[in-house]
Amino acid sequence: MNMTHFAQITGSLESLERFCQTNEGPVCDASNMPFFGTIKSLSENTREHFAYLFDDHYMIRSLSSIAGDPEQRINRVR
Numbered sequence: 001m002n003m004t005h006f007a008q009i010t011g012s013l014e015s016l017e018r019f020c021q022t023n024e025g026p027v028c029d030a031s032n033m034p035f036f037g038t039i040k041s042l043s044e045n046t047r048e049h050f051a052y053l054f055d056d057h058y059m060i061r062s063l064s065s066i067a068g069d070p071e072q073r074i075n076r077v078r
Contacts, residue, residue, distance in 0.1 A: 034059040
């Protein structure tokens with residue numbers, strides 16, 4: 001839910017609005033927020049969620065893909 005708010009996605013909590021820079025746009029977006037170590041098999045991670053992130057060009061790296069060398073994996077895609 002925090003990411004929903006910081007990225008100013010519809011459905012974020014009104015109680016978190018005080019942490020937002022609404023006049024300057026979202027705090028986080030695809031240019032500055034990777035999803036690193038995502039566990040794809042969790043039921044909360046739906047196809048629709050991943051489709052939204054991919055469509056908006058977020059970088060997503062699964063836990064299994066980074067398990068061997070996380071630093072190398074994240075640096076390779078920057």
